[in-house]
Amino acid sequence: MTQSGLVTSTHGRHAVVESPDGSKRICHFRGKKNQAVVGDLVNWSTSEDAGIIESVQSRRNLFYRSDEMRTKSFAANIDQIVVLVAADPDFSEDQISRALISASSQKIPAFIALNKADLTDPFNKALEKLKYYPQMGYEVLPLTLKGSEDLSHEFTKRLEGKISFIMGPSGAGKSTLINRLVPFADVLTGEISKALQSGKHTTTATTLYWMSNARKTALIDSPGFQEFGLNHIEPRDLCTLMPDLKVHATGCKFYNCTHLHEPGCVVRAQVDLGVISTKRYKIYAQLFEELSRTHY
Ligand SMILES: Nc1nc2c(ncn2[C@@H]2O[C@H](COP(=O)(O)OP(=O)(O)O)[C@@H](O)[C@H]2O)c(=O)[nH]1
Ligand SMILES: [Mg+2]
Ligand SMILES: [Zn+2]
Incomplete structure (x- = not known):
């Protein structure tokens, strides 16, 4: 007998699968073919020692990149993409554009969040650099993730009730964002790495975090932009x-x-x-x- 569950992180041959009651377990993939990604709904069954993912349910969308060599999936069934950049370090417009083009090609809404508004001068320069984006329909929301200041109402409102995929270059504030909006995020990550007995993989794995126990609003944290190939686009x-x-x-x-x-x-x-x-x-x-x- 199989049960339905949600993939909240993947770690090579393993995935963490969450049941509708919120409980989690580590599952193996059966065979090489059913490669589930974060955000996937899967059918899983229990064996002696662990769960096994039997099949992946049909997807609403799949966010991925592709270069000449291969296609790499980021996540499935997401509501929006948040491109998180900061006043410092400087960001590449090429990477932002690639992310937005990819989102658009997969019909996933996207917006830009510009962090570190407290760094006034570089922040204003960054805003100037991004001035064309609101004109073309991509909102640019200012943020100050560090410190005790309330996160802009507009920003948290944009996340409400949705599954948001957070992407951005290293140093933009992704971890700071997760730690502020997801209670016990570090504890969760720690538990998983302990269970998998590898601290190394879990820090770089794409992970879905619910923002509260109601499990209505989620953030998906992914490791950086890397090389963002768009080879699936004509x-x-x-x-x-x-x-x-x-x-x-x-x-x-x-x-x-x-x-x-x-x-x-x-x-x-x-x-x-x-x-x-x-x-x-x-x-x-x-x-x-x-x-x-x-x-x-
Ligand atoms: N000045 C300032 N620094 C911030 C802000 N948000 C995050 N940082 C700092 O930026 C650095 C990188 O943040 P981190 O969350 O690790 O970025 P990540 O690489 O995207 O995960 C850390 O030293 C943070 O403390 C902010 O709003 N203002
Ligand atoms: Mg980080
Ligand atoms: Zn022309």
């Missing part, structure tokens, strides 16, 4: 996944304009006018080239 589709370019792309002279070199290109005209940011256009051109190398 170069021709790229423009439609970048809202700031997309709004102008219908005006080009050629219906199949790549916006790279054609005459009568409205996208490039808007770059020249400063309506589309030069940075974002460069990211587009670079990505187009990168994706064209593998799609032919």
Whole structure:
């Protein structure tokens, strides 16, 4: 007999599976094929010593990246992606754009949270750097995660009742966020690493944390951006996944304009006018080239 459960973290050949009553157990995967990811609902059964994941239930969505060599899944069944960056250390717009493009291609809503508002000067510089994003429909919410200040109401409200996938570069404040919003997060992680007898793997594993016992609001913590490959995207589709370019792309002279070199290109005209940011256009051109190398 199998029971239904939610995968809250994966550790190589093991996964932590949570039952509807909130109890957790470590399960093995049966065979190599059913690779469950965090956020998956699975059917599991008990054997002598541990649970076994028999099958993965159908997914609402799957957030993943893909480079030339392989596809790596981050998580399944998520409601939104929070791109967490900070005033310091400096962040890469290329990485932010890749995350947003990927979210859009998988039809997952996303917004940007800009942490360390207390560092006034770098914070204002970072806000300036991100000024194009609200214009293209991605909210930029300021945050101060460190200290006793209340977390912005707008931010916590955006999380309520949802499963949010938190991603951002090292140093942005992901751990600080989890520790502030998830009571006993460190205890949970400690228990799992003890059970798996490896402190090393658990710190880098993607993990789903409920924000309260009601288990309605969750944060998924994942280790960094790493190399964010977008090989699952056709170069021709790229423009439609970048809202700031997309709004102008219908005006080009050629219906199949790549916006790279054609005459009568409205996208490039808007770059020249400063309506589309030069940075974002460069990211587009670079990505187009990168994706064209593998799609032919
Ligand atoms: N000044 C300032 N520092 C912060 C804030 N939030 C986090 N930090 C610090 O930034 C550093 C990196 O935070 P951490 O949560 O480890 O980032 P992670 O690598 O994304 O997990 C730590 O030293 C935090 O104390 C903030 O709002 N303001
Ligand atoms: Mg961390
Ligand atoms: Zn064009």
